[in-house]
Amino acid sequence: MLTPQTIDRVVGAALEEDAPWGDLTAQAFLPAEATARAELVAREAGVFSGGAVFAAAFRLTDPAIRVDVSARDGETFDAGAVLAVVKGPARAVLTAERVGLNFAQRMSGIATLTAQYVAAVANTGARIVDTRKTTPGLRAFERHAVRSGGGFNHRHSLSDAVMAKDNHLAVLAAGAKGADYAAALTNALRAGIARLPHTTHVEVEVDRLEQIEPVLAAGAHTVMLDNFALDDLRRGVDLIAGRAVVEASGGVTLDTVRAIAETGVDVISVGALTHSAPALDLGLDVAIGD
Template identity: 45%
Template sequence: MNGIDKIIETALAEDIHTGDITTLSILPKSRSMRARLVAKESLVLSGIKVAERVFTMLDPHCRFEALFADGAHIEKGDIIARMEGDAALLLQGERVSLNLLQRMCGIATQTAAFVKELEGTGARVVDTRKTTPGLRVLEKYSVRVGGGTNHRTGLYDGVLIKENHIAAAGGIKEAVRLARNYIPHTLKIEVETETLQDVAEALEAGADIIMLDNMSLAEMTEAVLLIGKRALVEASGGVNLQTIRAIAGTGVDIISVGALTHSVRAADISMLMEGA
């Protein structure tokens, strides 16, 4: 939990700073209260342990009872968790806990919707690096909870040669050669392509994965035939719930969706103090 604790500590410091003046003025003395987390809409749960950690970091004596585990399909009105602890500390942790939980649930719920659209196609939904700075570990975890697959975690664990790398190297073939000479044999090389000519060059250069970036359905179909299973094929660009199944129908293996994380709507969850 070390990395997650740092995220929470930073978020709490940002929110509380020198003190929660509203709570301190209303609750000057320690007082134990109960509260509950309630779903205001249907969602896929992700981040319940993170939500719990916010409260237990503030109040080690807080008793937190999760009523569902991550991956559960929650209905509107369901009580997700109950807690009991120092009322002031529950209130101080409320917004940070909800901000993280709501975003994580939003990502898991959105991912599950994309995964459902691909049922029976054989294609996989993967995420991208278009994540909230500092929250990538939580957001990529939520993609997995929703049934999706993670792409590379960062710049350090995978080679993805994009248009600017190609321009800097002087071409696809040279970019792949340089990368192959630099990396260990255990890493694969992916190349972003925009045209069928790019696809042919990437194949000739020995790319392990070929990304079809913003191609039409007809172009993707032709590219898949050209590649002929000599490399994994990833489709990217402009993917949404209305288009993803047709994209899968072209025969690609992987479909990357930036919208899983970069513009997802937070799920609607409330914390209610007992009696509220």
């Protein structure tokens, strides 16, 4: 997902946004021949992510800059750790500084929060996954950061897997109630699945227990139990009984995720991994000269 082409496209756009007509401060105050050495330093402990993205900010600004990223994506570090060293023309180093830091701080923040969720469900068998609640244009970066933290990715986009959510089901079985609702839901889902390639994974979101059997009868591969209480999650797992992957979602926090995992679900999707992760405090300490 995080290909060199994607990195260069997104980082290039960020650099253009930050210095569309050049860096006035660097050009006016720094000698053209000045060089700088800078260290990417952790102000707090965390999990690193985005080394290639950080380096790209400097490489795309000036190919003469050399970046040595010593921390691996997914590696834990303590406050005070030196994660990377940057050397090159001072003007270019300072021009690229903020863009490189922004990406490294954002991605490492996501990786750090993800690692906390993964640790919270250790030895339960449940996997932590992200959602599509990502920053527009930065999904590949944020999804990579989730992987750095030990989590997993949900579908990448609307195009690569099916997820029939509550609003889809409302349209599919509009007006039907009781037994008629169950039959209408199963038939509508079956008709849609029949139009898909056999390789397409189909997930269906349910918000009450009585929807589970009609969804399974249609042939869903994953059933998402959305905003279920713990007792209902356990009942849902028992009802599904291995016939589909069971995903729990909705309002998951670090305080609740362990109890959710212990109900026996296979997957727990957490929107907070990407939409609420705080940026990690990293700094770029610069000195003029080598």
